């Protein structure tokens with residue numbers, strides 16, 4: 001078993017804390033105080049290479065085998081291979097008791113792969129429900145790209161993980177409705193994961209910083225960089241953009257939200273395979 005999988009399975013998370021592991025790309029694993037393992041968009045193969053000849057950068061090796069994840073719940077944000085991976089999900093489902101959930105196109109793809117119907121849950125934008133004991137809300141992701149297959153039902157997720165609220169943007173362009181929907185689902189996001197790669201329908205570092213500022217989490221992890229050379233960005237640009245934001249947005253335009261917390265968000269730049277164990281309290 002990989003060292004990372006061993007660490008995740010053996011660790012005990014104290015009440016009031018949450019373990020967050022970046023798998024690389026948009027993939028994350030969470031371990032809660034109640035011992036649940038929840039994953040979003042685990043990409044544990046080389047399918048981008050097989051489909052598009054996009055090779056993993058040395059920074060982002062395959063972090064573990066799909067069978068090692070043994071999650072209780074796996075969420076997919078949309079039906080692109082690096083998020084709903086045809087070489088990860090079927091093996092992961094066959095080798096564990098995991099429930100797999102995602103919007104309609106993801107659920108349909110998983111059924112077409114012959115996965116057991118009773119383990120597939122469809123959740124679409126604007127819906128909130130408890131899945132495998134976890135509070136899951138699906139929110140808008142505005143993922144429109146001039147290239148490639150379109151995923152008009154892409155979502156982000158707001159999760160309540162034993163009282164710690166997490167927001168994962170999925171793949172999305174900036175849009176003011178993102179923060180509106182997140183705040184409608186939960187006013188108190190503790191930690192956010194935001195895409196920064198700036199192409200193929202995703203926010204660039206400046207837009208990701210703006211969304212972060214509007215949502216106002218205690219901590220933020222820039223993601224969707226460092227996986228393949230064709231689609232990456234520098235997280236230092238995100239950190240700089242976040243630091244440059246004033247306490248009140250003065251960029252003009254839109255009816256975008258306001259960060260009324262008066263507090264700054266702490267950026268956490270992880271490397272693939274890194275883990276943060278925290279209460280994600282404001283500092």
Ligand SMILES: [Zn+2]
Nearest residue numbers: 078080143171
């Ligand atoms: Zn995508």
